[in-house]
Amino acid sequence: MQRATSSPSVRSAGTPVGARDTRGYRAFTVFNTVALVVVSLFMLYPFVTVLAQSFSSPGAIKAGMVSFWPVGFNLDTYRAMAQDGLFWSSYRNTLVYTLVGTTIAMVLTTTFAFVISKRHLRGRGVLIGVAVFTMFFNGGLVPNYVLISSLGLKNTMWAVVLPGAVSVFNLLVMKSFFENLPQELEEAAQIDGLGWFGIFGRIVLPLSKAVLATMVLFYSVAYWNDWFSAFLYLDKNELFPVTLFMRNLIAGASSSASEGAAAVGATTQAVSANIQAVTMILTIIPIVCVYPFVQRFFVSGVMLGSVKG
């Protein structure tokens, strides 16, 4: 007990204040470790097998030989994809949509969060209500589609970029962050004659780098992963983001499989399994590469949100 109270780190795990390691508990620890390892292997396995397939020969995939390790190692599919103009234009589109979308979303979210974080503001309740209500009731698929079409946004980047531009969850996270900034700084700035624009740009934003980074990440992952609005509103190949490119690959594969024809179907399916695997890997890579560095931002973002919620 003495030991536990003296080391604060133990407390945070909520673990046994000096619990004696009974035999039962030791058995549990072993079981627990094994269980968690098994769970994480399950989590990782799909990545591993896709990676293995992307390096395997189509014949090996067709024969159902590929699981953990590439069979018939080759880079042919990667080389083929490197030549694929449509794939790279989709990739570039995804980058552009993510960049533009995140920028717009950040401008709208930060300004609005700043405004509704000002407790003295008249009409603040109405402004918050206008935003929060959209969390519980949304227009739905058809009216949104009609709106986008009648605004003439179909087959433009804006159909993909605009509709997702304000996430109320992110907005509330940011609002609670701004509310917790020290008021004295703003008051001092006001006395020095700084307007709200100045306070926002010169005081609040520089103090909020951490939360801004979190929001940028939230939004850019959402835009990077989005496929549905592109699927709804874009008909032209050259506008597709990479997720839609991928979707069309798997949709093609599954329709050829359901058509059945065992002999012919199997070859095309196995070939496209290769291409699919490579496309998936190339789409995941950016996320997996940044993930280790940004994971804690995401976690802290979720926590901030829960404080509010």
Place this chain on the structure above:
Amino acid sequence: MSTTSDRQLSAPAPVLDGPTPRPPRADVGRSRPARRSWRLSLRRDWQLYALAVLPVAFLLVFRYVPMLGNVIAFRQFRPGGSIFGERWVGLRYVEMFIHDPTFWKVFSNTVILGGLTLLVCFPLPIVLALLLNEVRKKAFKRTIQSISYLPHFLSLVIVAGMVMQLLSLQGTVNQIIEGLGGEAVPFLQRAEWFRTIYVGSEVWQTVGWGTILYLAALTTVDASLYEAARIDGANRWQQTWHVTIPGIRPTMITLLILNIGTFLNVGFEKVLLLYNPLTYSTADVISTYLYRVGLVSNNLSYAAAIGLFQACIGLVMVLSANFISRRVVGASLW
């Protein structure tokens, strides 16, 4: 420059005379102070209101106009015409879907799929969080956490692609089945497998991420409670049951409310990616049905009626789940 001086004078005002307004001419009239202070706050805070203009315009156009656009559920709609429709047709489209057997089929599919997802995906993160909480090696715990969060960041398209690869005739699952001497099963073409596949992939993608809030809640459980429980002779299992679980109950309830509220929105996009005509009998849900009716077959008003119905049920469910939990356990979202 006048605005600046205004601010210098009036900015601290809310702090000073917030509770007891002391306008110099408070006796002038009852309606005056309200109007005057609106003008005052406009003058003092016009920059704040200016900052709010764009976001509010955005919300009005991209959130509220579609909400109003739902009136096409009660109006005839002509493609290329007004987005609010041409003329009233009353409840024609509502009656249409009420008498549509396919609608009730997809409705029950939605309830079953949503119910299964809730049943499986709600408790599993709690279990995982409790297991993680027992881990004492920090590095090990952090590694497991990182791995289990990762699927959350993938596009649904990628998840669907992985599901298809794993379950294809050459995929891992069929390799195992054949290794054990069985016949390969074309899982994605079998209606009876769809629910398992859907829920399974949902677990894969959400279970790790779902632990975050529970792990945070677990760190706030008072350590002295464990001590007291131990002195009372509670073993580890009893400590978990009587101290840990009650400690995270508010989090559990909040998340349960959120889950129940969104229960009918079963992952529309994922179903759309994974289903095919062969599996419609179990896979087709309200949102995919209205997608096909509305946007593929261009029956927009009919689909809008279904969508409105679904949105209303969703709203009622959130409100009632919140109401019940406030009455029964005293925790609520707002």
